Amino acid sequence: MPEVTLHMAQDAIALWETTEAARGEEGLAPPFWAFAWAGGVGVARYVLDHPELVAGRTVLDLAAGSGLVGIAAALRGARSVRAAEIDAYAVAAIDVNAETNGVRVDAAVEDLLDGDGAPAEVVLAGDVFYERAMAARFLPFLERARARGAVVIVGDPGRAYLPRERFSALAAYDVPVVADLEDAALKTTMVWRLDPPKG
Numbered sequence: 706m707p708e709v710t711l712h713m714a715q716d717a718i719a720l721w722e723t724t725e726a727a728r729g730e731e732g733l734a735p736p737f738w739a740f741a742w743a744g745g746v747g748v749a750r751y752v753l754d755h756p757e758l759v760a761g762r763t764v765l766d767l768a769a770g771s772g773l774v775g776i777a778a779a780l781r782g783a784r785s786v787r788a789a790e791i792d793a794y795a796v797a798a799i800d801v802n803a804e805t806n807g808v809r810v811d812a813a814v815e816d817l818l819d820g821d822g823a824p825a826e827v828v829l830a831g832d833v834f835y836e837r838a839m840a841a842r843f844l845p846f847l848e849r850a851r852a853r854g855a856v857v858i859v860g861d862p863g864r865a866y867l868p869r870e871r872f873s874a875l876a877a878y879d880v881p882v883v884a885d886l887e888d889a890a891l892k893t894t895m896v897w898r899l900d901p902p903k904g
Contacts, residue, residue: 706746708753708780710805711771712798714739724794737770738795743880744832744860745770747894749777751858751876756781758827758856765789765825765855767817767833767846772799772810774829774860779808787825788812818842821849831860840866847899857899862892872897 714720714736725733741749752759752774760782766775769788772795779786788799788810799812822828828850834840848871851857861867862880876896882889 706741706749706753706773709749709773709776711741711773711776711802712805713741713771736794737768738790738792738798739771741771741773742832743862743882743892743894744830744864745773746831746880747860747862747876747878747896748829748831748858749773750878751860751896752777752781752829754876758858759783762826763787763824764827764829765817765822765850766810767822767828767830768843769799769812770795770831772802772812774831775799775810775812776803776806776808778827778829779803779810780806783827786810789815789817791816818846820846821853822846822855823850823853825850825855828855828857830858832862832864833859834861834864834867837866840868844868844871848902851899851901859897859899860894861897862894867897869897871900873900 759778764778764783764786766788769790775786775788796812803810833843847857880894882892
């Protein structure tokens with residue numbers, strides 16, 4: 706994506722192993738902050754192509770990883786961008802990537818999933834429905850954000866736990882992915898808007 710510069714890992718497995726060694730732990734989750742995951746790339750592309758979504762608004766980049774989505778929102782005129790992550794390495798990566806792109810993204814280590822994302826007017830989440838347990842936490846959070854009036858946009862490359870019936874498709878992009886971490890070199894990624902509850 707030419708509009709955004711990210712500092713990313715070149716070798717997924719080597720970085721993963723190095724992170725485990727540095728922390729003295731085995732079995733850690735992948736370093737989500739070191740790659741541009743397909744769902745995030747889709748949301749970032751959509752934001753860059755549709756600046757009216759974020760311009761002049763407060764934005765929350767949820768499970769922000771590298772900060773790609775939040776950086777795209779800042780580049781397109783968001784009034785403020787908050788990036789929430791549960792990994793301190795991710796927050797450091799977001800800070801470096803935002804500075805590289807000349808934008809401000811307020812990144813913090815925080816788990817927001819018991820709240821509703823206030824005061825964000827727009828909630829953006831890339832690739833958060835990859836595990837059943839995580840989906841069970843993310844969906845109620847996103848529904849609470851939507852219920853209080855936020856626009857909720859999600860990017861997803863066909864993960865099993867996205868409840869598609871709750872969303873409306875906005876766009877589809879073919880996104881290059883890290884072959885070491887995915888089952889293909891290219892994935893079709895959908896960008897979805899969370900609908901209000903039916904009935």
